[in-house]
Amino acid sequence: MSAVVGTRAEAGERKSGLRLAPEMSVERLALIAALYFTVFCNGPLFAAVAATGALHGLSGWLTGLSLFVMVAALSVLLLGLLLYRPIAKPVLIVLLLVTAVALRFMSEYSVYLDTDMIRNVLHTDGKESGELMSWRLLPSLFLYGVLPSLLVWRVRLTRRPWPRAVLVRTAVLAAALAVAGGAALLSFQNLSSLMRNHRELRHLITPGNYLMSLARVAVEARADKNRPRVPLGEDARVIGRPLGAKPRLLVIVVGETVRAQNWGLNGYARQTTPELARIGPINFREVQSCGTSTEVSVPCMFSPWGRHDYDRARIKGSQSLLHVLEHAGIPTLWRDNQTGCKGVCDGLAFESFEHGDDPRYCDANGCSDEVLLQGLDAELARRPGDMVLVLHQLGNHGPSYYKRYPPQFERYRPACKSDDLGQCSLGEIVNAYDNAILHTDAFLAATIRTLAERSGRDTAMIYLSDHGESLGENGLFLHGVPYAIAPKTQTRVPMTMWLSPGFTASRGIDGVCLRRRAQLPASQDHLFHSVLGLMQVRTAVYDPKLDLFAGCERPR
Known part of the structure; x- marks a missing residue:
């Protein structure tokens, strides 16, 4: 019917x-x-x-x-x-x-x-x-x-x-x-x-x-799922350590979406890094990223091939810098306030704070980066020898820059308070973005102070942002533009290092030389080889030409 x-x-x-x-x-x-x-x-x-x-x-x-x-x-x-x-x-x-x-x-x-x-x-x-x-x-x-x-x-x-x-x-x-x-x-x-x-x-x-x-x-x-990761640096070993040397702790801070243009230590008109400026770390002024997104840059910077010989399949299909360190007997730990290590720490120690619930640092919007420093004593006590710790920040992740810092860091006003950047002026967007950098500056300074207090280890920190950001210049916002046409705002990133006096002495690093080297161009391609050089790890995949410390060692 x-x-x-x-x-x-x-x-x-x-x-x-x-x-x-x-x-x-x-x-x-x-x-x-x-x-x-x-x-x-x-x-x-x-x-x-x-x-x-x-x-x-x-x-x-x-x-x-x-x-x-x-x-x-x-x-x-x-x-x-x-x-x-x-x-x-x-x-x-x-x-x-x-x-x-x-x-x-x-x-x-x-x-x-x-x-x-x-x-x-x-x-x-x-x-x-x-x-x-x-x-x-x-x-x-x-x-x-x-x-x-x-x-x-x-x-x-x-x-x-x-x-x-x-x-x-x-x-x-x-x-x-x-x-x-x-x-x-x-x-x-x-x-x-x-x-x-x-x-x-x-x-x-x-x-x-x-x-x-x-x-x-x-x-x-x-x-990627069906292809096992190719072992990397299985011949790695630590060489040249002086007798009686203290164990070393290196912290690698992987920044998020901070561009070199707005980094106070690089000569930006605003001093967005006042606490670091007081500490006086070694700052590299011209650093190029491997990609314009986290998905590309993070695996790339922890690989030996980098941008100069970029091959996504090879990078994703191979072990990373952290695996090489583990092969050399140096334990690693990745602490994450983002969406993971992008395969860099597969099979290795990993802690995520992406959905943390510590009321001191976390709310409905997520956790502030200070959460990455909590509970470290217990983790370090379980690894009494040399160690490399990676802290992956939430940093300046957009578009909600105003959610990336507590109210006390809102120095530049008016700041964009909208998730929709189209609702704000360029000045308001930059204000919110710069306030977020102020918060990263405070986090890095707190990390350095924490390391400086550890008398039982020689300590060091390397900070390197994964990629930059467009804030409305030429109609571009956020990041992820194809690398071939990406503006420098997305491909130029800050890199800052701090070494304790004990680390500098035991490693034989000439600080004056390293500061001169920091005035020359560098890239994320240097991270892999520089970390191996700093930790005195030798392997066939190590390239001294890409080790930023290699030319600044005092003769023993």
Whole structure:
């Protein structure tokens, strides 16, 4: 009976001329959706292309037309591979909603959805993602996601016998491929030059950008899971230690999102590092990061290959600096106030404070970095000899810079008090960011004081931020821009060292020489080899040319 009623209702709808539930083929739906994505969701792509100057003049108009047709045809090809009648509408609705969110971040923060950015998204925890999801997302989500999804849901998809369905789909895919190729040939020289010189533009073609990047990340993750880590530095050993020398404790502080430009010790107009300035550590003024995101920089800086010989698969598939130290008999401990050690400490001692509940340092927003120093006495007592301790900060993690410091550190006002940076002026954003650096300065000074009080060990600290940050310069916010086009605000980071007098003496380090060396360019590539050199660990993977201490040793 219900089927009869439904048939009559459909017949009445057709007779009255109403199209409240239009009927169409999956291929036609894919074509309409492809045009929608091209026209309404690829604004960042065409804006970026226009910024290169490729659309100027008559030939520029031809280039723009060719690019538009090519993107539309490739979208048809992509949707033609994804949409099949039983799942077509749910899949397309998911794409519409995800694309609406992606469009918001690409437009507001100039985000490029490459594989590194997708990895960042997948490894973002609830607190971090909550800071990025503000109410200003809702209009974009409704306009570009919810509204077209409602229209898609109303569509009735026609049925075809499967032989005819296969034939039609094959013809559509072939036609889409032919149109894309023809469009490319129409302005081949200009388009090939554009994509060759601005390879990052492909990460703005929506929704293909995040779908292709997600596929690559999935393949990499599967490969990483099935591939055992290659042992590294199994020949490592400690050499040249003087008889009766005290055990050594080296603390490596991995900073988060602090850029060199705003680091007080680097000559910034504001003194954002007043406590460190009073201590007078060794400060490296020009240091280059390995990546523009934690997912890239942290594994890279703890590897022997670094940026100069970067190979993600090799880095992720091999043991790290910490494993080499363990092979040499030096125990390690990673204490984390972030989202993990990114594989650097796999199989080694690890403590997480990401969801800590100590009321002195933790609240609903997470824990302040001081929590990393709590309970250290017990941990150090269990490791009485040489030891390397890593403290991974929450630091200046954005966009909620104002949540990264207690009220007493709010020296620069007015500070941005919104998770949505678009609600604040550039000055307010910088104020909040600089206040967060003041808090890192206090944390590092407290770490140094803690080390200085340990008379039973020779102690040292190396601080190195993982990557920088854009605070609105040239329309860029946050970080994660592809390295090839990333601004210096994202690739220049602070690095500061402190060595106790006992460590300097027992190791034979010439402090004056090291301070001179700190005036020369350095990079995260130096960390691996410098730590081995400082701890007097020798192994075949150690490179003295990348050891910052190697040229500053006093003759014994």
